[in-house]
Amino acid sequence: MARLAQTTGLTDVQQEILSTVRDFVNKEIIPHAQALEHGDTYPADIVAGMKEMGLFGLMIPEEYGGLGESLLTYALVVEEIARGWMSVSGVINTHFIVAYMLRQHGTDAQKQHYLPKMAEGEIRGSFSMSEPDLGSDVAAIKTRAKREGDDYVIDGSKMWLTNGGSSNLIALLAKTDEGAEKAHQNLTAFLIDKPEGFGEVAPGLRIPGKIDKMGYKGVDTTEAVFEGFKVGADKVLGEAPGKGFAYMMDGIEVGRVNVAARACGIAIRAFELAVEYAQQRTTFGKKIADHQAISFKLAEMATKVESAHLMMTNAAKLKDSGERNDVAAGMAKLVASEYCAEVTQESFRIHGGYGYSKEYEIERLMREAPFLLIGEGTSEIQKTIISRGLLRDYKI
Numbered sequence: 200m201a202r203l204a205q206t207t208g209l210t211d212v213q214q215e216i217l218s219t220v221r222d223f224v225n226k227e228i229i230p231h232a233q234a235l236e237h238g239d240t241y242p243a244d245i246v247a248g249m250k251e252m253g254l255f256g257l258m259i260p261e262e263y264g265g266l267g268e269s270l271l272t273y274a275l276v277v278e279e280i281a282r283g284w285m286s287v288s289g290v291i292n293t294h295f296i297v298a299y300m301l302r303q304h305g306t307d308a309q310k311q312h313y314l315p316k317m318a319e320g321e322i323r324g325s326f327s328m329s330e331p332d333l334g335s336d337v338a339a340i341k342t343r344a345k346r347e348g349d350d351y352v353i354d355g356s357k358m359w360l361t362n363g364g365s366s367n368l369i370a371l372l373a374k375t376d377e378g379a380e381k382a383h384q385n386l387t388a389f390l391i392d393k394p395e396g397f398g399e400v401a402p403g404l405r406i407p408g409k410i411d412k413m414g415y416k417g418v419d420t421t422e423a424v425f426e427g428f429k430v431g432a433d434k435v436l437g438e439a440p441g442k443g444f445a446y447m448m449d450g451i452e453v454g455r456v457n458v459a460a461r462a463c464g465i466a467i468r469a470f471e472l473a474v475e476y477a478q479q480r481t482t483f484g485k486k487i488a489d490h491q492a493i494s495f496k497l498a499e500m501a502t503k504v505e506s507a508h509l510m511m512t513n514a515a516k517l518k519d520s521g522e523r524n525d526v527a528a529g530m531a532k533l534v535a536s537e538y539c540a541e542v543t544q545e546s547f548r549i550h551g552g553y554g555y556s557k558e559y560e561i562e563r564l565m566r567e568a569p570f571l572l573i574g575e576g577t578s579e580i581q582k583t584i585i586s587r588g589l590l591r592d593y594k595i
C-alpha cells in the first residue's frame with residue numbers, strides 16, 4: 200500500500216475529477232487556509248474556483264447541466280477538500296443536500312427551476328431543521344407554517360443554518376396541520392427563496408449575523424427568524440405536505456456520508472502532518488519517529504484513517520446502489536468522526552508545544568474535529584439509528 204485512503208475500482212472519469220481536485224486543494228486551499236481561517240474570512244476565490252470546476256453540479260443529473268456523478272465521487276471529493284480546509288467542504292455540503300432532495304423528491308417544475316441554476320452555483324442551498332430548543336429531536340419542531348389560501352405563512356426561529364447568509368435558497372422543515380397522529384407526519388419541507396446577506400433579507404425573514412464559532416470559520420452559520428413570512432404552496436418540496444421529515448432524513452443520509460468524508464479528510468491531514476513532523480523532530484539523540492511510543496501512535500492513527508475511509512466509501516456505494524443505508528451511513532459517521540477526533544489529538548501531541556501555536560496547521564484541525572462529533576446527528580444519535588437498524592434486521 201503506497202498511501203493511505205486509496206479507493207479501488209474508480210473509473211477514469213472519477214480518477215480525473217479527484218486528481219484535478221487534489222491539485223486544486225494543494226495549490227489553492229492548503230497554502231491559504233490558515234490565514235483565511237484565522238481571519239474568519241469567506242473563501243470567495245476558492246468558491247469561484249470550485250464553481251469553475253463544476254463542483255456545485257457534481258451530483259446534479261446531466262440533463263439539468265450537472266456532472267451526474269455518484270455519491271461516492273462526491274464523498275471522495277469532499278474528503279480531498281476537507282484535507283485542505285473543512286470550511287470549504289461546508290460551503291458545498293448543504294448545497295448538495297438540497298440539490299439531492301430536489302433531484303429525488305422535487306416536482307418536475309421544481310427540478311426545472313432550481314437544478315440548472317444550482318449546477319452553475321448561481322443558486323446555492325442551505326438546509327434548516329434545527330431550532331434554538333432542538334437539534335436531535337427533529338420531530339419536536341416548533342416553527343409553524345399555516346395554510347392561507349394559495350400560501351403558507353411561516354412563524355418561528357431556526358438555528359445553526361450553515362451558509363444561512365451566503366445561500367439564496369433554504370430547504371426549511373416546518374410544522375403544518377396534516378391531522379396526522381405522529382408528530383413527524385405533520386412536518387413539511389419548503390423551498391424558501393431569499394437574497395444572500397444578513398438582516399431583514401425579505402419581508403418576514405431576518406438572518407441575524409454570523410454565530411461566532413470555535414472552529415469551522417470562514418463559512419457562515421446563522422439563525423433565521425420567520426415572522427409572518429409568506430411562501431406559495433407550490434414551494435412545498437414535491438408538493439407533498441407532511442412528507443418533509445422523510446425527505447429531510449433522506450437528505451441527511453447523504454449529509455452523514457459527507458460528514459464522514461470530511462472527518463476522513465481531516466484525519467488524513469492530521470496524520471500527514473504528524474508523520475512528517477515525527478521524522479524532523481529530534482529528542483534524546485534520535486528522530487521522535489524512532490521512539491516506539493511515537494511510531495506506534497502513527498501505526499494506530501494510520502489504521503484508524505484507513506478503517507474510516509473504507510466504511511465511508513462503503514456507505515456511499517450502498518446509497519448509490521439504491522439500498523437502504525441508514526445503518527451504514529450511521530456507522531461510517533460514528534467511526535469516522537470519533538477516529539478523526541482521536542487522530543487529530545494524537546497528531547497534536549506528536550507536535551509537542553508547537554501544536555499549540557497558531558503557526559501550525561494542527562491547531563486548526565484540533566478546533567475543527569469536534570464539530571464532526573455533533574453535525575448531522577451526534578454520536579449518541581448515530582448509535583440510536585444503528586441499534587434500531589440492527590434490532591430490525593436481527594429481529595427474532
Ligand SMILES: Cc1cc2nc3c(=O)[nH]c(=O)nc-3n(C[C@H](O)[C@H](O)[C@H](O)COP(=O)(O)OP(=O)(O)OC[C@H]3O[C@@H](n4cnc5c(N)ncnc54)[C@H](O)[C@@H]3O)c2cc1C
Pocket residue numbers: 293326327328329332333334335336358359360361362412415420570573574575576577578579580583
Ligand atoms: C457549526 C454547526 C453547524 C450546523 N449546521 C446545521 C445546519 O446547516 N442545519 C441544521 O438543521 N442544523 C445544523 N446544526 C445543528 C446540529 O445538527 C445540531 O447541533 C445537532 O443535531 C445536535 O442537536 P443539539 O445541538 O440541539 O443537541 P441536543 O439534541 O440538545 O443534544 C444534547 C446532548 O444530548 C444528547 N442526546 C440527545 N438526545 C439523546 C438521546 N435520545 N439519547 C442519548 N443522548 C441524547 C446528544 O447526543 C448531545 O450530547 C449545526 C450545528 C453546528 C454546531
